[in-house]
Structures are given as C-alpha cells and as structure tokens.
Amino acid sequence: QQQVKQSPQSLIVQKGGISIINCAYENTAFDYFPWYQQFPGKGPALLIAIRPDVSEKKEGRFTISFNKSAKQFSLHIMDSQPGDSATYFCAASASGTYKYIFGTGTRLKVLA
Amino acid sequence: NAGVMQNPRHLVRRRGQEARLRCSPMKGHSHVYWYRQLPEEGLKFMVYLQKENIIDESGMPKERFSAEFPKEGPSILRIQQVVRGDSAAYFCASSLSISGTGNTIYFGEGSWLTVV
Numbered sequence: 012q013q014q015v016k017q018s019p020q021s022l023i024v025q026k027g028g029i030s031i032i033n034c035a036y037e038n039t040a041f042d043y044f045p046w047y048q049q050f051p052g053k054g055p056a057l058l059i060a061i062r063p064d065v066s067e068k069k070e071g072r073f074t075i076s077f078n079k080s081a082k083q084f085s086l087h088i089m090d091s092q093p094g095d096s097a098t099y100f101c102a103a104s105a106s107g108t109y110k111y112i113f114g115t116g117t118r119l120k121v122l123a
Numbered sequence: 124n125a126g127v128m129q130n131p132r133h134l135v136r137r138r139g140q141e142a143r144l145r146c147s148p149m150k151g152h153s154h155v156y157w158y159r160q161l162p163e164e165g166l167k168f169m170v171y172l173q174k175e176n177i178i179d180e181s182g183m184p185k186e187r188f189s190a191e192f193p194k195e196g197p198s199i200l201r202i203q204q205v206v207r208g209d210s211a212a213y214f215c216a217s218s219l220s221i222s223g224t225g226n227t228i229y230f231g232e233g234s235w236l237t238v239v
Contacts, residue, residue: 017165045227054127054230055166100165100228109156109218110177110218113165 016069017114024088024121030088032117034101039081041103045111046075046086049098058099059086081120127231135237136203142202142209144234148217154227155198157190160212169213172198202218205238212236 016035024030034044045060061068061075061084068075074087088095101114129145136142148155153174158166159182161199169182172192180190192198202209212235216228 052232052235054232056230057227060227093167109154109171111158111166112170112180113158113167115165116163119188 014110015112015114017103017117019117020115021118024091024118024119024122026091026093026123027099028091028121030091030095030119030121031085032034032099032101033085034114035101036081036103036112037079038103038105039082039111040105041112042106043104044074044075044077044084045102047100047102047113049100049116055100085112088119091119093121093123096120127217127229129213129216129231131234132232133235133237136205137239138206139204141185142205142236144202144213144215144236145197146200146215146217146231147197148215149219149229152217152229153218154217154218154228155192156216156218157198157200158214158216158230160214160233166214169200176179200234204235207238208233210236210238224239 030087046058047055048058049055059070059073061077063079072089079082098116098118101117102111130145155172157169160166170180170190193232210235212233214230214233215232218228
C-alpha cells in the first residue's frame with residue numbers, strides 16, 4: 012500500500028511534442044505529490060508539486076493533473092525540448108510524515 | 124550556492140572496507156534525510172535525523188549501516204564492511220521543517236559508491 016507505481020519506464024518524444032508520465036498510488040493518506048527531475052550524475056530537483064484539493068497545477072510548460080477518485084496523477088510536459096531529457100520521478104507523502112515514497116522513474120528522451 | 128552539500132561525490136571501496144558519506148544541509152535546515160538509489164530504481168528512504176537525534180531509521184539495513192547528525196558538523200552515513208550490493212547513489216536531503224504536505228525537501232548532488 013506504500014507503493015507508487017510509475018509508467019512508462021522510458022519515453023521518447025519529438026521536439027515540440029507532449030510528454031506524459033503517469034503515477035498511481037493506493038494509500039489514501041497521501042496528500043502531497045511532488046515531481047522531481049534528475050539529470051545524469053545529479054541529484055533530484057523539485058519540478059512541481061500538487062495537493063489533492065486541486066485537480067490541476069501548471070507552471071510554465073509543466074502541468075500536474077490529479078484524479079483523487081482514481082488515485083492517479085500525471086505530469087504533462089508541453090512543447091518538450093531536448094533539454095528536458097532527464098529522468099522524472101513522482102513521489103507521495105502524507106501529512107505529519109516525512110518519508111517520500113518515490114516511483115521507479117521515467118527516462119525521457121526528447122529528440123531534436 | 125548554499126545548497127545541500129555532499130562529499131565525496133564518488134567513492135570506490137574494496138569489499139570489507141568502510142565508507143563514510145558526509146552531508147551538510149542547506150543553511151538553516153535542521154532536518155536531514157538519507158535516500159539510496161540503486162541502478163535503474165527509484166529513491167528509497169533510509170533514515171531521518173535532526174540534530175543529535177535519529178528520528179526514524181526504519182529504512183536502514185539492520186547491520187553495517189549507521190547515521191549520525193552531531194550538534195556540530197555534517198551528517199554522516201557510515202557503511203561498514205561494504206559489499207558489492209552496497210554500490211549505489213546515496214542522496215542526502217534537508218528541509219526547514221518536517222517534510223510532507225508542502226514542506227519541500229532539497230536533495231544534494233549525491234555520493235556514488237562503487238564497491239569492487
């Protein structure tokens with residue numbers, strides 16, 4: 012019940028296209044869902060995060076869509092660029108806790 | 124740049140040796156977390172510390188692994204008698220207050236341990 016399932020494992024998108032990464036969770040106590048971007052040899056960097064009181068959050072080209080009833084959330088990268096090529100991790104945590112449960116990651120490659 | 128600082132960035136140890144990984148949290152942060160990332164896997168929680176206290180070490184292997192965050196100085200993750208399965212990237216993170224529910228944790232660049 013502590014798992015966060017992430018898909019796809021890898022993704023290839025043409026420049027200018029939309030990249031979509033999906034995550035699903037079971038634990039209804041989760042109430043904070045961040046996405047992290049990680050470049051090779053670097054640490055994960057917070058990209059965008061959402062709480063379940065909203066269904067969508069947008070920051071620039073990055074959008075999180077959240078479906079509370081389905082217990083799913085997704086990251087959309089609009090107008091994908093080669094510089095977006097990285098590994099993306101979704102995560103979840105619950106109020107009053109400090110453990111982030113991470114998905115297994117999606118390796119995105121954007122072709123020029 | 125006052126980010127989370129980790130050293131060494133890369134460490135090679137022979138089986139049976141000890142590995143010590145250091146982490147200085149962001150300025151003003153008193154909550155430190157260690158995560159481990161195995162190749163092609165996500166990050167797994169290991170331990171949560173505050174100054175001089177281990178709050179939760181439920182993700183730490185029972186043997187050979189220990190962590191501390193002394194009153195002065197960096198947090199240290201210590202791995203004794205390393206084995207090949209310990210080869211991984213170890214990430215330290217810190218937060219201003221307890222993480223979760225919008226309290227962002229900030230990761231360091233990681234320490235890559237290779238056991239030969």
